[in-house]
Each structure stands twice: as C-alpha cells, then as structure tokens.
Amino acid sequence: MSMAxxxxxxxxxTEARFRQQAAEREEKERLLExxxxxxxxxxxxxxxxLARLNADPxxxxxxxxxxxxxxPTYAARPPDSVILERVLGASDLIGVRFLELGAWVARAVxxxxxxxPRGAVLGYGTGFMISPRLMLTNNHVLADKVEAxxxxxxxxxxxxxxxxxxxSTWVRFAPQVFFLTDPVLDYTVIAVDPETxxxxxxxxxxxxxxxxxxxxxxxxxxxxxxxxxxxLALRENQVVDELEQFLHYRxxxxxxxxxxxxxxxxxxxxxxxxxxxxxxxxxxxxxAVDGHPWADWMGEHRIAWTxxxxxxxxxxxxxxxxxxxxxxxxxxxxxxxxxxxxxxECLAGSSQGSTPRGYTGPFGNPSLNADGSTxxxxxxxxxxxxGGLASNPPRPVSPEPLPAVAVTPDDRDLxxxxxxxxxxxxxxxxDADADQTAAAAYYGSVDSSEHPxxxxxxxxxxVRSTHYRTFSYKPAVHVYPWVDLHxxxxxxxxxxxxxxxxxxxIREDLRIAQERAFRTRGLMLREATLSVERLExxxxxxxxxxxxxxxxxxxxxxFNKKEPMRGDLHHLFACxxxxxxxxxxxxxxxxxxxxxxxxxxxxxxxxxxxxEPAHGKGVVARATLYFLLRYPGQIGDSGRELxxxxxxxxLGWHDACPPDDYERHxxxxxxxxxxxxxxxxxxxxWGSAVDFSIGFGGAR
Numbered sequence: 298m299s300m301a302x303x304x305x306x307x308x309x310x311t312e313a314r315f316r317q318q319a320a321e322r323e324e325k326e327r328l329l330e331x332x333x334x335x336x337x338x339x340x341x342x343x344x345x346x347l348a349r350l351n352a353d354p355x356x357x358x359x360x361x362x363x364x365x366x367x368x369p370t371y372a373a374r375p376p377d378s379v380i381l382e383r384v385l386g387a388s389d390l391i392g393v394r395f396l397e398l399g400a401w402v403a404r405a406v407x408x409x410x411x412x413x414p415r416g417a418v419l420g421y422g423t424g425f426m427i428s429p430r431l432m433l434t435n436n437h438v439l440a441d442k443v444e445a446x447x448x449x450x451x452x453x454x455x456x457x458x459x460x461x462x463x464x465s466t467w468v469r470f471a472p473q474v475f476f477l478t479d480p481v482l483d484y485t486v487i488a489v490d491p492e493t494x495x496x497x498x499x500x501x502x503x504x505x506x507x508x509x510x511x512x513x514x515x516x517x518x519x520x521x522x523x524x525x526x527x528x529l530a531l532r533e534n535q536v537v538d539e540l541e542q543f544l545h546y547r548x549x550x551x552x553x554x555x556x557x558x559x560x561x562x563x564x565x566x567x568x569x570x571x572x573x574x575x576x577x578x579x580x581x582x583x584x585a586v587d588g589h590p591w592a593d594w595m596g597e598h599r600i601a602w603t604x605x606x607x608x609x610x611x612x613x614x615x616x617x618x619x620x621x622x623x624x625x626x627x628x629x630x631x632x633x634x635x636x637x638x639x640x641x642e643c644l645a646g647s648s649q650g651s652t653p654r655g656y657t658g659p660f661g662n663p664s665l666n667a668d669g670s671t672x673x674x675x676x677x678x679x680x681x682x683x684g685g686l687a688s689n690p691p692r693p694v695s696p697e698p699l700p701a702v703a704v705t706p707d708d709r710d711l712x713x714x715x716x717x718x719x720x721x722x723x724x725x726x727x728d729a730d731a732d733q734t735a736a737a738a739y740y741g742s743v744d745s746s747e748h749p750x751x752x753x754x755x756x757x758x759x760v761r762s763t764h765y766r767t768f769s770y771k772p773a774v775h776v777y778p779w780v781d782l783h784x785x786x787x788x789x790x791x792x793x794x795x796x797x798x799x800x801x802x803i804r805e806d807l808r809i810a811q812e813r814a815f816r817t818r819g820l821m822l823r824e825a826t827l828s829v830e831r832l833e834x835x836x837x838x839x840x841x842x843x844x845x846x847x848x849x850x851x852x853x854x855x856f857n858k859k860e861p862m863r864g865d866l867h868h869l870f871a872c873x874x875x876x877x878x879x880x881x882x883x884x885x886x887x888x889x890x891x892x893x894x895x896x897x898x899x900x901x902x903x904x905x906x907x908x909e910p911a912h913g914k915g916v917v918a919r920a921t922l923y924f925l926l927r928y929p930g931q932i933g934d935s936g937r938e939l940x941x942x943x944x945x946x947x948l949g950w951h952d953a954c955p956p957d958d959y960e961r962h963x964x965x966x967x968x969x970x971x972x973x974x975x976x977x978x979x980x981x982x983w984g985s986a987v988d989f990s991i992g993f994g995g996a997r
Contacts, residue, residue: 300411300420303437304555304572304597307483308583311572311606315545322538322545325512329537334513342539345508350563398564399517399529401640404498407450407468408521409434409556414447418713421524423556423570424450426500428632430488431475432468433503433613434556435571439485442472450489452498455527460860462526462769466498467709475629482542482608482616483571488629500638501558501566505614510567512536516546517562518570520554523597523766532562534605542612544568547604555597559607568607576601587762589741599765599972710774710810714803717778721786724779727962735968736979739763745980749988756976756987757926764927765972767861772847773806776869780966783959791848791870792880792899794912802871806846848872850920852882855932855939862928866967867975868920870913875899883908884939885917887946905937915954918947922984923975925992933993941990951977951984 315322325337335343409422422438432450439445450468457463468489475488510516515532522528534546544559544567559568575591576584584601585591591600614634622630743755768775777799783789788797850868876899886907888894894901900910910917921939924932933939956964956978964978976983 300422300437303440305583307435307437307572308575311543312574314540314543314606315574315604318538318540318545326537326547329513329535334511337512338539342507342511345506346511349506349508395562399519399531399560401499402501402558402560402564403455403519403527403529404453405501405638406519406521406527406558407432407452408454408524408527409438410449410451410524411438411444412447412449414443421521423521423554425519425556425558425566426489426498427486427503428500428629428636430491430629431486431500431633432470432489433558433569434485434487435569436478436480436483436485437571438556439470439487440478440480442476445470445472445476445485445487454521475626477617477620477622477626477630479616482613484569484608484613484616486617499640502638503610503614503633504565505611505618507611509563509565509610510536510544510561512539514561516544516567517560517564518554518557519560520557520570522554523599525767534559537604539609542609544607544609545604546607548602566610568610569613570605570607572606573600573602574604574606576603589738710771711804711807714774714778714807715800718799718803721779721782726782726784726786727958727965729961732961732965735965736974739968739974740976740979745983745986749986750991752983753926753929753987753989753991756983757929757992760923760927760973760976763973764861764865766970768864768866768971769860770864771810772869772871773803773810775864775866775970776847777803777806777871780866780963780970781869781871782962784962788871789912790876790899791850791872791913791917792876792910793873795873795898797871797873802846809846846872846874846877848877848880850917851924851932851939854882856928862924862931865924865927866971867923867927867973870916870920880908880910881905882937884937884943885909885921885946885950886943887949914950915956916960918950918954919956919960919975919977921947922951922977922989925989926976926987927973929992930994939993941993944989948984948989951981955981 328334328337338346405426407424407426409424410418411420411422413419420438422434424432424434424438427433439448448470450470452466452468453463454465455463471488471490474491475486477487478485514536516534516536517532518530518534520528520530530548534548536544536546538545546559555571557570558566559570561567578584578590583591585599586601587599588601617630617633620630740759743752743759745752747755777788781788782799785796786799788799788802789795790797848870849863850870851862853863856862876897879897879899879902883902884906886909888901888903888907888909892903894903894907894909898911900908902908922944933941960978964975968974
C-alpha cells in the first residue's frame with residue numbers, strides 16, 4: 298500500500314471519530330465562543346494544566362471558582378482566555394523568548410523522504426528527533442522496516458535570513474537497530490544512523506503527564522508540508538476536542554503535515570499530527586484547495602481540510618513504555634525519557650525569564666529604545682544559528698589562497714539523479730492518452746471563449762493555484778534526469794541543438810555546484826571586511842566563472858533570483874555554458890536577413906537587447922509566455938528585459954514551431970512533480986485568445 302493509500306485510510310478513520318464527537322464538540326465550541334474555556338474541559342484537567350504552569354495560587358483559585366459561577370453572573374466576568382493569559386504571563390505568550398524557543402526546538406524537525414528500493418522518491422513526511430538516536434513520525438509515513446531502510450531524513454531543510462536555503466544534513470535510518478510502530482495510534486519510532494552528528498539539532502522531550510494543553514488553547518505546528526522547506530503554523534490551530542487518544546484542532550488556514558510535532562505555547566510536544574477531516578463534494582470525493590476533486594499525486598498539502606487531528610503524545614509515550622523489547626532496544630527506549638535534550642542556557646534560567654550571562658540570543662545583544670521597544674543589530678554572517686549560544690570570536694583568517702582540493706559531486710544528489718536517469722530507460726516516455734485525460738481534467742473549469750484579458754487571469758490563477766510544490770534550484774536533480782530528456786533519452790542544448798549525454802551533464806553540474814560552494818565559503822572568509830555591495834559583486838563574478846549548464850529562459854536577473862521563479866521547472870532547460878553565456882540576460886529578437894549580428898552556434902545577438910536562438914524558438918516562446926501567466930507583473934517592460942512589443946514575436950515563434958512529443962513529455966513530467974501545466978503546450982490555439990501583455994510589470 299502506498300503512502301497516499303495509507304493516508305486516505307487514516308483520514309477515513311479520523312472522519313469517523315470527528316462525526317461521532319459532533320454533539321460534544323459543538324457544545325465545547327459554543328462554550329469557547331462565549332469565552333467559557335474552563336467549562337469546556339474536565340475540572341481535573343484544568344487543575345493539572347494550572348499546576349503544570351506553576352500558576353499563582355490566587356489566580357488558580359479564581360479559575361477553579363469560575364467553573365461554579367452560573368452564566369448570568371459569568372457574563373460580567375472576563376473571558377477565561379484572559380484569565381489564562383494572566384496565569385501564563387504575557388511575556389511567555391508574545392515576548393521574544395517565545396520566538397527564540399520556537400526557533401530552538403524547530404532544529405529537531407526534519408523532512409522525511411520516502412524512497413522505493415530503487416531509490417525513487419515516493420513521497421514526503423515530517424519527523425522529529427526524540428532522543429540522540431531515535432526519530433518519531435507516522436506509521437502511514439514509514440509503515441515497515443523494508444520501506445524505512447530505503448528512506449532518509451533531511452534536517453535543516455529551510456531558508457535562512459537571506460532567503461537562500463541552508464546546508465541540510467541527511468540521515469539514514471537504521472530500522473534493524475530499533476523500529477517500533479503502531480497503526481492505531483499512527484506512530485513509528487525508528488533509529489537513525491549512529492554516525493550522524495546531532496549536536497546542533499538536538500531532540501524534543503516527550504512528556505507522559507497530562508495537563509500540557511486544554512480545549513480552547515492554541516497550538517503550533519512545525520512541519521514540512523508536502524516536502525516543502527520547514528514551515529511554522531503559529532497559533533492558527535485551536536484545540537476544540539480532547540478524545541482518549543487524539544486531539545482535534547480546527548483551522549481555516551494552516552493544515553498539518555504527516556508526522557509533525559504539535560506544540561503548546563511553552564513549546565512542549567502535545568501531539569503527533571497525523572491527519573485531518575477533509576472537505577468532500579456531493580459525490581463524497583475529497584476536495585482540493587481549489588475546489589476540484591483531489592488526486593493522490595497532489596499530496597496531502599493540497600487537500601481542503603476542515604479540521605486537524607493529532608495523536609496525544611501522552612498516549613504515544615504510554616504505548617512505547619508498554620512494549621516488550623530486547624536489552625539493546627530497551628537502552629535506546631530509555632534514552633527517550635532519561636536523556637535531557639541540549640538547550641540554550643536561557644531555557645535553564647528562572648521562570649521570570651532572566652537571561653544568563655553571556656547569552657546573546659540569535660540576533661546578538663538587544664538595545665532598549667526610548668519608546669520602550671527593543672532593537673537588534675544583525676551582522677552579515679555566513680551561517681546564522683537561530684536561538685543558539687554565543688560562541689567564541691572566530692580567529693582571524695589570513696588572506697592566503699585556499700588550498701587546491703579535488704571537488705567531487707555531492708553523493709546524495711548524484712545518487713538520486715542517476716537513479717531517476719536509470720529508471721528512465723524502463724519508463725513510458727510519453728503516454729498521450731493519459732496526458733490528454735489529465736489535461737481535460739486540469740482545464741475543466743476554463744472557458745476559452747472569455748474575453749482575452751479575462752482568459753489571461755483565469756489561466757494565471759489556474760497555473761498559480763495548482764503550483765503546489767516548489768523546488769530549490771538543482772537542475773542536475775530536477776531537470777536533466779527525466780524532465781528535459783528527448784525521446785532518445787538524450788539532452789539537447791536548447792539554443793544550439795547539440796546532443797549531450799545526460800549523465801555527463803549531471804556530473805558536471807553537480808561538480809560545479811560543489812566547487813562554487815567551496816569557493817564561496819573561501820570568499821566569505823577572506824573578504825569579511827568588504828561592503829555588502831562589493832561582496833555581492835564578487836559572488837556574481839564567481840557565478841559567472843562557474844556557470845551551470847542550465848538556461849533560465851527568463852533570466853534570473855529579471856526577477857532578482859527569487860523563488861519560486863528560480864526553480865520553476867517550466868522555464869529551465871539544458872544548455873551548455875557557452876550558449877548560456879552568449880545569450881546572457883538579453884531579450885529575444887528576430888533578426889532580418891540584412892541585419893548584421895554576432896553569430897554563434899547558439900544563435901545571433903547584437904548589443905544588450907537582441908538575441909535570436911538558433912534552435913528551440915517555439916519551446917522558449919511558450920516557456921516565456923507561461924512565465925507571464927504564472928508571475929504577472931514580475932518581469933518586462935524595461936530596457937534590459939522583455940518588452941510588450943515582443944509578445945507578437947513570441948506568438949509568431951509559437952505558431953511557427955508547434956509543440957512536439959518532447960515538449961508534451963516535459964509538460965506532463967512537470968505536472969506530475971510541480972502540479973501545474975503550460976496551457977500553450979496543451980492548447981496551442983489559445984495563443985491568440987489570451988492578452989499576454991497584461992503579464993508585464995506595471996500592467997496591474
């Protein structure tokens with residue numbers, strides 16, 4: 298059974314529980330709306346919650362007494378949530394310490410890659426470390442030892458302060474060492490490879506005692522929804538019901554991700570998120586967020602949820618402790634409860650929130666302003682450790698040249714890319730019938746007879762809302778092994794048409810990526826005294842000297858290398874570095890025979906505003922027009938970018954060079970991975986029916 302099938306089975310059980318609890322839950326929600334939070338909970342649970350929060354005795358008595366006050370008198374009292382805030386203390390709820398603590402615990406959360414025995418990625422989930430050697434996720438994410446043995450986890454898959462992705466840490470699982478699972482509670486505890494260093498990531502403590510959260514409180518979820526970079530749903534899920542084994546928390550905006558930890562406001566783990574209650578249509582089909590029927594290829598992130606459900610962590614702990622294990626497994630299990638996770642010194646400070654001496658927090662020492670606000674000065678650094686401890690100042694680095702080293706491709710990315718490339722030999726290159734069926738469903742709500750500007754916005758919203766998965770820029774992994782292959786399973790340079798071996802292309806691109814990373818680190822160390830502007834110039838020169846063999850049909854400089862544009866597969870194509878450099882960021886142009894131009898195997902150009910490719914005109918035209926649809930207002934209408942009057946040129950190339958099976962294969966492959974399609978490949982006749990000039994900067 299696939300992960301998607303297992304998820305649907307879990308969802309159906311969750312829905313059944315949600316329906317069975319409808320009357321009790323609705324009464325609790327009525328009390329919450331009236332501000333009577335404490336009446337929505339058993340008195341014993343309220344007492345345990347207050348005791349766990351070390352509530353002031355007078356406030357605790359006030360809370361308990363409020364349970365006995367009748368509604369007419371109660372209406373004159375402040376809502377229970379206000380009383381609870383007094384118990385918690387405003388500094389714990391909204392102070393900077395709350396964010397620092399959240400950043401600290403987030404380090405233990407990882408993206409889980411579910412792989413087939415041949416290495417293909419079957420899906421994604423979330424997991425988190427609960428001891429130095431053990432990770433917790435859902436049973437429906439990793440159901441058995443065989444699947445777990447081929448899967449991996451990735452820590453620190455997240456963006457840094459500057460928007461670029463941090464270096465991530467890959468972890469192999471060791472199910473032969475420890476594997477414990479339960480489909481009812483939907484949890485799996487699995488050992489990780491002992492050679493992985495977790496000093497900087499830590500783990501989360503699991504607490505069996507009750508009183509960590511009550512109905513009416515808000516919870517936080519740290520997760521990798523649909524395999525995307527780490528994200529936080531901050532106080533957007535309100536607990537509306539507590540069952541014997543599960544918590545229900547309702548949200549309109551923040552669905553959970555399978556295997557994610559659910560935290561209270563003290564950043565204690567209160568539940569293991571595992572499923573939700575989806576919206577369904579009249580036929581009982583699960584709906585996606587765009588209102589259309591959901592399909593398993595879309596991923597759980599695209600389901601329109603009405604509520605979330607998590608397994609209570611106290612029940613998971615009790616179940617783990619009750620299992621009969623051998624001596625080695627018992628030692629690992631004991632570490633969950635006996636080994637304290639590392640934490641910044643501020644977490645061990647007093648309950649009043651005092652900051653230990655020498656602790657600077659993630660942004661350095663704050664300064665108090667005259668108006669009572671607080672400011673931080675954030676230095677430019679290579680690595681930012683959110684929530685970390687102050688470290689000793691780095692030793693001065695001499696400006697000596699970096700030693701020569703042999704730079705080799707990243708083994709993990711290379712293995713993944715070559716596995717997909719190997720599987721391409723046995724896959725169906727292009728299934729016309731399946732593609733036609735998928736396209737018909739995709740455009741089912743589109744009326745192509747609409748006014749050209751209305752049709753533009755209809756298609757724009759469609760390709761935006763269905764772009765459910767974004768990619769970091771790794772063409773060697775995401776483009777060359779399958780997406781950009783031609784029917785002969787070779788790559789062709791988009792501008793010159795030269796045929797190249799995909800494995801050589803992959804190895805060279807990954808080698809360049811490694812060398813660029815190595816040189817960038819050296820540059821940062823040697824040039825620490827440069828201004829930000831000068832440093833950016835040096836990095837630009839470095840990238841120019843080590844170009845990827847990949848062409849952004851819409852040049853990166855036009856959108857400042859921002860995501861998701863940079864990694865959008867629809868406008869990434871194989872292109873040898875010489876052609877990449879020859880084109881640069883010059884807009885497309887159609888030279889007349891009498892016009893003089895610099896000629897190359899890649900095409901013709903003149904100045905900094907005219908480039909005509911030798912090959913691939915129809916392909917690049919459709920990719921550029923897609924970009925205008927997907928990212929309206931982001932590019933164009935400036936001297937160095939695409940201008941409105943060249944839309945006619947692109948549409949001319951589009952008509953003269955219609956899509957072939959190569960492009961249709963690309964479109965289907967990207968649809969399967971990224972979720973959206975290029976309308977001009979599926980419906981070439983729409984080129985004349987859409988007003989693409991709307992997509993230019995400043996148009997709306």
